[in-house]
Amino acid sequence: MPTKKLLLVVAALCLISSGATAQSTDCDKAETQAELRQCQQARYLDADRALNAQWSLALAAIANQPDVEKALLDAQRAWISFRDLHCKAVGVQSGGGTLKSVVVASCLADVTDNRVEELKAFAVSPEDN
Numbered sequence: 001m002p003t004k005k006l007l008l009v010v011a012a013l014c015l016i017s018s019g020a021t022a023q024s025t026d027c028d029k030a031e032t033q034a035e036l037r038q039c040q041q042a043r044y045l046d047a048d049r050a051l052n053a054q055w056s057l058a059l060a061a062i063a064n065q066p067d068v069e070k071a072l073l074d075a076q077r078a079w080i081s082f083r084d085l086h087c088k089a090v091g092v093q094s095g096g097g098t099l100k101s102v103v104v105a106s107c108l109a110d111v112t113d114n115r116v117e118e119l120k121a122f123a124v125s126p127e128d129n
Helices: 002-017 033-061 066-093 100-123
Strands: none
Touching: 033 066, 033 100, 066 100
């Protein structure tokens, strides 16, 4: 089943990425391009972990609704493409240069945070409303 494979991939990615933020930078005092990039990248990884957790909650909530599950999976795949292309465009619009990677990572974090909020609607059962 594709959903089970997706969950396994997501879990593996979470484990792999969990060490990425171990290098600590005081992001409130970040000044160099490398520090800014590291902070935004860590922010994106945190958002991605939150997304994966919320995705699991949403799938669990709609487990007995195969039509909803398929529609949400299709939407999530389209959203991933949108997120990546949108943030690429934002990076290009920034003029490229040394801060492009910071701008792209910030965009990825922001868009992913927004998606986490959107997915919360699927993790709520109709009885909870």
